[in-house]
Amino acid sequence: MTAVIEEQGDITDDDIKSCKIVARGTSRVFKIKRAGERKHNFTALHNINLKVKAGEFISIVGPSGCGKSTFLDIMAGLSLPTSGEIYIDGRKITGPDLNRGIVLQGYALFPWRTVRKNIEYGLEVKKVPRHERRTASDKYIELVELTGFEDRYPHELSGGMKQRVAIARALAFDPEVLLMDEPFAAVDAQTRETLQDELLRIWEKTSKTIIFITHSIEEAVFLADRVVVMSMNPGAIRCLVNVNLPRPRRIRDVRNSSDFNWITGKVWNLLHGEDSGGAENDAGRAGAVSGS
Numbered sequence: 001m002t003a004v005i006e007e008q009g010d011i012t013d014d015d016i017k018s019c020k021i022v023a024r025g026t027s028r029v030f031k032i033k034r035a036g037e038r039k040h041n042f043t044a045l046h047n048i049n050l051k052v053k054a055g056e057f058i059s060i061v062g063p064s065g066c067g068k069s070t071f072l073d074i075m076a077g078l079s080l081p082t083s084g085e086i087y088i089d090g091r092k093i094t095g096p097d098l099n100r101g102i103v104l105q106g107y108a109l110f111p112w113r114t115v116r117k118n119i120e121y122g123l124e125v126k127k128v129p130r131h132e133r134r135t136a137s138d139k140y141i142e143l144v145e146l147t148g149f150e151d152r153y154p155h156e157l158s159g160g161m162k163q164r165v166a167i168a169r170a171l172a173f174d175p176e177v178l179l180m181d182e183p184f185a186a187v188d189a190q191t192r193e194t195l196q197d198e199l200l201r202i203w204e205k206t207s208k209t210i211i212f213i214t215h216s217i218e219e220a221v222f223l224a225d226r227v228v229v230m231s232m233n234p235g236a237i238r239c240l241v242n243v244n245l246p247r248p249r250r251i252r253d254v255r256n257s258s259d260f261n262w263i264t265g266k267v268w269n270l271l272h273g274e275d276s277g278g279a280e281n282d283a284g285r286a287g288a289v290s291g292s
C-alpha cells in the first residue's frame with residue numbers, strides 16, 4: 001500500500017466538465033439582525049474549492065457550526081451561494097433536482113404520509129407505476145428494518161426510525177448523487193453499523209456519488225475515498241485526506257486494522273489543529289493529506 005498525495009489546486013474549466021461535482025470559490029454570507037442592532041454579515045462558508053469525481057464517496061467532518069450543512073444545502077440547490085458556484089455534470093446548480101437525493105439533518109419527512117408513502121414519494125413524482133413503487137418501497141423498508149411499520153405516520157415513530165425512513169426515501173428513487181447530512185446520527189450503534197455496511201454495499205453496486213457529513217471520524221474514514229476536513233470562522237476546507245483502505249470494506253474487518261486507526265488519528269489531529277496536514281511522515285501509509 002502506498003500513500004497518495006493529491007493536490008487539489010485551482011479549479012479549471014476542464015475540471016468543471018470532467019468532474020461530477022465542482023465547487024469553485026463558493027461562499028455563503030448570512031445577514032444577521034438582532035433587536036436594537038444594525039444588520040451585519042456573517043460568513044458561514046468561505047471560498048470553498050472542491051472537485052468530486054463521478055462515483056466518489058466523500059465524507060465531510062468539521063466542528064459544529066463550520067458550515068457543513070450550509071455547503072450541503074447549496075449542493076442540494078436548497079439555497080444559493082453568495083459568491084462562487086457549484087456545478088454538477090458541468091451545469092451550475094440553480095435549484096433542487098430529483099437526480100440529487102437528500103437526507104437532511106432532522107428527517108424532513110412528510111407528516112401526512114405513512115412510512116411507505118414517504119418512501120414512495122420520489123417515485124410518484126417520477127411517475128413510476130404503482131407495482132414498481134411497491135416493490136421498491138418493500139425493498140428499502142426491509143433494508144432499513146422497518147418491516148411492520150409501513151402504515152405508521154412519522155409522529156408515531158422514534159427519532160432513529162424517522163431517520164431510517166428518510167434514508168430509505170432517498171435511496172428508493174435511485175439518484176445519481178446522494179447528499180447526506182449526519183444521516184446515522186439518531187440511530188443506535190448496532191443499526192448504524194448495519195446501515196454503514198449497507199450504504200457501502202449499495203454504493204459499490206450502483207456507483208453513486210455520495211457526499212456524507214458526519215461528526216464521527218471513524219464513520220467518515222470507514223466510508224470515504226476522501227475525507228474533507230473543515231475548519232471554522234469562517235467555514236473553510238482545511239485539507240483533504242485520502243483514504244486508500246482496500247475495498248470492499250466491512251466495518252467488522254476494518255475497525256481493527258492499523259491503517260484505519262492511523263488515518264482516524266490523523267483526521268482527529270487535523271480537526272483539533274494539532275497537525276498542519278504535512279505528508280512528510282506518511283510514506284507507506286494508506287492515507288495522505290493535501291491542502292484544498
Ligand SMILES: Nc1ncnc2c1ncn2[C@@H]1O[C@H](COP(=O)(O)OP(=O)(O)OP(=O)(O)O)[C@@H](O)[C@H]1O
Nearest residue numbers: 030031032044063064065066067068069070071105
Ligand atoms: N439561515 C441562517 N441565518 C443565519 N445564520 C445561519 C443560517 N444558517 C446557518 N447559519 C450559521 O452558519 C454557520 C454554519 O451553520 P451550519 O448549519 O452550516 O453548520 P454545521 O457545520 O452544519 O454545524 P453542525 O455540525 O452543528 O450541524 C453557523 O454559525 C450558523 O449559525
Ligand SMILES: [Mg+2]
Nearest residue numbers: 068069105181
Ligand atoms: Mg449541520
